Amino acid sequence: REVPMKIRLLVLVVLGGCLLVPVVSAQDVEKDVDVRVDDLQSVGAAAVPMNDFVYRIEGEGAFFLVNTAEGAVLIDTGTSLPQNEEQMRLVEEHATGPIRKVIVTHAHGDHSGGLPRFRQAIDAGEVEFVAHHRYRYMSRLQDDFLPYFKSRYHVLYPTRVDLGPESPRPYWNMEPTRPVFPGADYEFELGGVKFVVIAPENGGEGEDGILVWLPESRILFTGDLFGTLYPMFPNLYTVRGEKYRDPLDYIDALDIVLDLKPVTIAHSHFRNAEGEAYIQASVTKMRDAVQYMWDEVVKGMNGGKTVWELMRDIQLPPELELSQGHGKVSWSVRAAWEIVAGWYYYDTIANLYHVPPSAVHADLVDLAGGPDLIADRARRYLRTDQPLEAIRLLDVVAGNESRRVLQTRIEAVEQLLTEAREGLGNYSEIGLLQADLRASRKKLAALGAKPGARRE
Template structure:
């Protein structure tokens, strides 16, 4: 299978629930329903508890899958972060009297997405539109996530007992969202981490998503990871995929993740202090083989940039023009004229592509196509450069893969004469 056809592993995870016909027994009292992000029913002697509520489009289907395993009233729903695939189904799933619990920044996280809904919708659709299918009539505007207010907000810790089972909720605002919450069952040695470590376990964290979001602090991530590590869990249940079993295996995995992210952090800091720029560090920093992590959602290079900008901010000290609102692209027409036209730049870009330098080719093509957006030579070389990046990426990272596919499709549409030209 070619890189252009390969299904990224993360896409398979978020689509895993589409074929599910019954809830999966994780233990004799925990049942899993797979959704864009999974939800978990915990049975107690005094009714049930849900960890997360799935996506709003899936609520009725999820209710039906859980129904055979319900043992009584749904006493509580605990939301591990304020993304719609974690809380969207809550209004449809909760009973009268169900208590909704979330971390104290939950409402702020939700408010960010409502505030910038059109902006995030455009970006999300380009990256994930072919992976996350929305229900509803064709061309209908996507529904907004429900607005919900938690009954209980967790600042640092919150504990309660339900039906003979103890639950401890731990605030861990350092993972995939600034309102991350972990659910710990100390007697059973079970921890629900949601997407604290990202949608895939044993993977490089996505400290700033390609879609856009508030940046996540690497030091908070490491503190949160260490807090979970110190629990000594025997069963770790994440937001996607299969549960992780065995205290030794869990501890070794968390140790590796902590060491790997610490390695990236320390290498960035050392590079900054040595006077290296962020792009040099993005190219140079690699995890040693003993610390290798998957990169299905985040990437080492992206983590490098996120950490660099967490410490240093948006001004990179590269050019005076960074301080002002006139971008380098404002002189693209001058550069194209000096080069002798877009075709001339396309020819030079072809040389870079032929030499295995697709990114250098794309730099030139961005200039050419901003001035002559339908230049056939530039479009053809751009497609070839994008396909080269696609082959090199091997379809591992979902956002990178979907971005490249979307860019190639856009080039094909313009070449065919029926595609809109980007402004």
């Protein structure tokens, strides 16, 4: 896919001659991209040559084959889905020698899912398994809590996640035979090709992300350092559930990329990024956007603003606007707050204890005169284009919904869904709003009322 941007030419006088050098600024870097996470499901398997010895093995989870005179290196292994069989056949077809090393950029299943097919060779010492030293730690956080996470994933991906018994995920139980630590790059040469494996402290998809650098070719394999889309505001908090990603560590990781000055970023999803000027401009813009968000959080917290006010108020300036189709600034604002100060906001001492706000919702409903009166008050908010306030009121009636409550909720969520689609187009936000609509329509149908004419 071509990168949509305008490139200006700077004329430099060098030794009495003229050299045309492309100059790309932050304003030239796209503010959004035309794909979202669900588009990955339509990406077919293919072997795409990047040069005469590197292939991009395309698919829902893309990975890379690097051929050398002494064998091949795989950078990531794709998913555990059936498509992986086709991708591995492409590896066999295009590899010029045996696989000597498998480097996994992080533990997410669309990067590590194909790892078990190499387990016997890894255990026999025939293949080296290279990963961040936090690989097993991050894997364990997913594996130990898999039933819990699956219940969350099912809300976002109802057609992709089965709530039935889970088959083992052996790729999360494999130990790297060559762990890589921050500040201690792993450099090796194979068949005349030099590799440098770099372990940042943190990245855009967790604490176990690594980079693989081919200095002679100036190709940088980044895994999901930048998230699913490129370029985008990073997913410093993913609502599907995972540890927060530290903004300052992320900025440091992007500075590593800028210092390397790659001419190609081998991005794991949708496309590679090409051209030193464009890469420098786009990575700088992503770094500066996170720095801006962080600085505003610092200013707001020190100025006495609440987390809710900062989520509302902090927005990227026009020159730093990026796609929020996967990561979202307001969610990252809250993540940054809680990284710094934790979950207690000093708003009510009740939050120090185990009784949730919902414990007294039934009392509020009784005091208000019943669910329908709360629905009527919520409709006032809808008439003034305040669907969030309407949802907050309607949440008080959860578990005691009348037809009027459900009809009002559907209208409020439909309004939010329209705003989300016409605004940032954030995949997870849209998915959660759709799930809420499905649940309300199902409840309304069970009460014998029409679930509404509008479609999701």
